[in-house]
Amino acid sequence: MFLFVVFALIALAAAVGVITSRKPVYSALFLLLNFATLAALYIMVEAQFLAAVQIIVYAGAVIVLFLFVVMLIGGGELDDIGGRNKKFLARLTWPRGIALVLGLGLLVAVGYGLLSGQLMTATNDAAAFGQGSVQAIAAVLYTDYALPFELASILLLVGMIGAVALAQPPKKD
Amino acid sequence: MLDYAWLMLLFPALGTLIISLFGTRLGKRAVSILAPAMVFLSFVVAVAAFVSLLGLPVDERSREVTLWRWMVVGNFSVDAALLLDQLSITMALAVTCVGFLIHVYSAGYMHDDERVPRYFAFLNLFILAMLTLVLANNYLLLFVGWEGVGLVSYLLIGFWFEKPAAADAGKKAFIVNRVGDFGLLLAIMFIWTGIGSLRFADVFALAPQVWPAGSAVVGAVTLLMLLASTGKSAQIPLYVWLPDAMEGPTPVSALIHAATMVTAGVYMIARSAVLFDLAPASGNWVAWVGVLTAFFAGTIALTQTDLKRILAYSTVSQLGFMFIAVGVGAYAAGIFHLVTHAFFKALLFLSAGSVMHALNGELDIRKMGNLRVKLPTTYWTFLVGAAALAGIPLFSGFFSKDAILFAAFEKQLPVWIIGVITAFITALYSFRMVFVTFWGQERDRRLFNHAHESPRVVTIPLIILAVGAVLTGYIGLPAISAIDGWLAPAFHPAGAAAETHSVALELILLVVSGLIALAGVFAAYQAYMVDPDLPKRVRASLGRVGRLVENKYYIDEIYDMFVVNPLRDLGGWLGGVFDRRGIDGAVNGLAGVTGWLGAQARRLQTGMVGLYALAMLFGAVALLAWLATR
Amino acid sequence: MVPLSWYLILAAALFCIGVFGALARRNAVGILMGIELMLNAVNINLVAFWRHIGPDQMTGQLFAIFVITVAAAEAAVGLALIIAIYRQRNTVNVEEIDMMKG
């Protein structure tokens, strides 16, 4: 319980950091922190393999990619909601104001659904011996989920072709 | 023979196809022969079908010819099928006969135009669409024809699109007709939902069981049909497009905007007789719309000075008579008048075209006069047409108009009274045209000297039509009543007993009608020949009323004032970006407001991703709020 | 044990922070980070439900794995697009990328 609260607070703080940091590098690092906290939460619900994937894919690949791009296009300042030179209200232009209101509205709408019904009392009490392990996942991944698995490979193929096609600089003519 | 009735559609279809694909290569001459030939072949088929239908016993005179199974949705199916019965054959005969003559006339009339192939392709396409409309055996196919004739009409009104007036008139016709079409489409959906079939035979057989007489749904369906008909047949309140439609070539005015297309509304109401019988209130509406339009348009025709516009308002007025007929349940009389009108109005338009041709396009009757000397053939044919229109005894219009008024007299006395007054007005303006145009002194000497009779390709159709305009009346002589007996089974498939009329009463009314028509002619003679100042004095004594009529009751202005201007002001006030050039009448005003809304809708599109995403988020929250709280 | 609803509320909060981030940022990379936050928030949901509904059904966990795969591929393509546009216009500020409008 205590651990959950700690990790949850870290995750939230990191998330706020991601969207308010002035430097994109900081944003990316906050994102890393957020991902790592989530991995910790996964371990708490005994989804060990998922936690490992989270670290390897997100921290190892995605964040590195982000950092790489940020470096490539120059780590200049994100002069928007993170800007220091203006007061907070001045930075909160009307689209952002509306976005904030609507974001809260979304939270209320979803929260309404979450908090009504019997959700409040439900807990994660079922035992999960070994269900988060590599073996358990492999057993279903290659049988019941064979089709999604294949589809994921197609998806990665798309990503590959796309990245190559886009990365190639256009011919000057 | 009836099984080959589809040939009627095939020929104009072939004509359209060949001319639109190879028209320019074939040359004007070949096209001018091909197009009328195709319609003539259709006419021959129609005659053959008519003869074989005559050969059948009365209760078998309704044949369906299925071309192919069009669509099947569960137990609902629609075939592409033709219905050949007394009503559709009568219509098909009128369409192909008048259509053929107008094609021939066009060959001479359009001779100098650059776009002859396109013109004839449209004209053949029109015949195809019109025949589809009248021969359809279900509402869906009828709608196909309905939209088709509307489209061709729009294309032909704007045929001389270099004239801005023509382009605007086309636009006006199109938009007004969309309003009407909208009614028909909704009516079709109601029928489909309520009855589960669109085939005429099924609908008319089931409707009395599904919809009790006077029920709301059948009332709605029939009123929607009335709305559709007021658009296509130019009745109050949607008649405004027809006078402007005269910007098209004159043969087109004759064919589409006088003889055939504009009668589609009357035809549809007559075809749906069973439904209208179930909704007597709607029938009353039809009759009142008809009589008011007839009177209204008749008075306007009296004051116009443009020959074609007089004829246009006269068409609106005569269509009003047909509405009276179908409104009071005298469907056969309505169709009878439709047929006679097709002949004499086509004749009048084509004669007017001949006059126009002779005077280098001049249409203002104030510049004409004494033309009977220069254009003898045209004069005589025009005279026959005018006599028929005025309802001079022994000419066709006399019999058909009398049949309508007789029916009105029996059902709706007030309608009859206004109808009789309108008949008088009709005679008055008919012979005003004759006297002012062909009699008296020439008013514009230069034009007069220049005038010359039209070539034979123009006059021969005129003569044939003139013969038709006289003879068609005799199929409906009260004593013989051939057309009534012939058509009646088509309206009441169940075989309702024919009503018996008092012959004496009918004869009395016949005499009254004849006298009224003659009185109208006499009044016209007094006013325009004997005492040319009389109209001015009458006009002066009428004062404001006269000005009112002269200005077409300010209808266009009223539309402007109450529809266009408020909308325009609203638009200007809201955005200050209103496009003034687009404003020309009610319709355009509406289009302008819509366009203004469109401009506002465009302004939402700022090109910025953030705002796009914001809109999405807004949508998401709204959607969730709605769904979560239900 | 931690109640299920706590996980769900954490997820909802993270999702909304991500949404706000995606809307509030002008930098395309920043927007993409907000979107990554959203996808991760969904994953918390999936895992929590998996744990609650019964761990012998692996659906939630596997769904989460596929989501991670998709997120990675999406990030790769997205960043490649961002580089391409940077090369062309020398900016990744979406408010300056508005040639098309109306």
Add this chain to the structure above:
Amino acid sequence: MTLPTLNFLAILPLLILVAATLLVLLADLVVRNKRVLTFLGLLAVAASLAAVLLVRPAAPTFQGMTLADELGLFASVAILVATGLALLLALERTSDFTRRPGAYVALLLLATAGMIVMAKASDFITIFLGLEILSLSLYILVGFAQRDARSNEAALKYFLLGAFASGFFLYGMALIYAATGSTNLAEISKGIASHSASLPFAPLLPIGVGLLLVGYGFKLALVPFHMWTPDVYQGAPTSVTAFMSVATKTAAFASLIRVLAAVWSGDRPWLLALAGLAVVTMTLGNLAALRQTSLKRMLAYSSIAHAGYVLTGLAAGNDRGFEGALYYLIAYTFMNLGAFATIQAVQRRDQNDVTTEQITGLSTQRPGLALLMTVFMFALTGMPPLVGFFGKLYVFSGAVQGGMTWLAIVGVINSAIAAYYYLRVTVLMYMGGATAAAGDIPRTGWAVWTTLVITAVATLALGLWQQPWMESIREAVTLLALR
């Protein structure tokens, strides 16, 4: 533990497409004449189409991940036809806009694969993966027109908003999973039917469906999730626009129909939500289309409006409406592809769009193209007896039957407004002096002609002969078994 037997025949169309993709990528390295690649793609589409039509497994396959039902078959055929026509359309012009024809063909095939997956998927996981495959491919394809600076911008906008929408989509799936305990549509349907009231997390279901609708709304370009559409349609290479405007809609609508049928409760509020979306979608789409000067943008707004018409069919909530929606999709596939194909034929080699000015007086320069464009415009207007009319008739009368006469009235008024801008195109082509120099319009190659003729003939013929395939549509809808 034994591995289950996997019925690979069930995904044969998919396998063909992916294998062809790899082949195209390999051939790209050795072949000099890049047209061969397009031909390879066409071959693959044909083979895949044959596989769809001939190999028809009966039961749900891959542990209920996909269905091989009539709906899936129907959508697959429509999608593959669209792909084939799009490939044909670009055959002679690929080099005009990209120097990577290999990747172009490959991505087009992969997008098709994704669409087929989405249309056939019966499990949220497969739906999501299908959606992502098609989306990622399209993001990249949209940016393929290198000579047009707007292309890249379009791709970035499409990507950012698409990924944003994916987040909502996914969240919705997670909540429905929470509410019903499964991601499989059949299970979900069973769960809701057996104990809808006693489901522990029942309140999550409508919220999940709502979020899901956001995702679908994005792909289908429903207002207010539509804002990307005009920019993306304008910036993307014309052949890609032609493809995505029709095929994506087919895939997403097929999937939406499936999902709606599974979570169906026949509840009025749900239908009203759909009806509301339909109303704003068609109205805004038509209004914004009125004053466009770019034909691609105009058609983009028109496609928004058409999505609204299709949605009307779903909002009707009865079989007739659903059938109408499916009919509409087929109709739309041909008429809209045809319209974009004409734009492709008219646009200059160094351009990626056509303005209203450029088509003024087209009939004198290219009577054939003008005539075909007229056919497509009339079809989009809803002029009988072309396909577009019947689509409208079916969906609107579905609404009338479902007791939503007002929705039908709004729809009919909207089609009246729409007629205005479609006919404006015709008027400009026929009734105006030529402004564009004749040499500006490149020679129209046989491949484009083939595309144009196929779409035009289908636009007419499918309106005149509806019986056989309306029966197929009916079967597809009956199998959904709406409660």
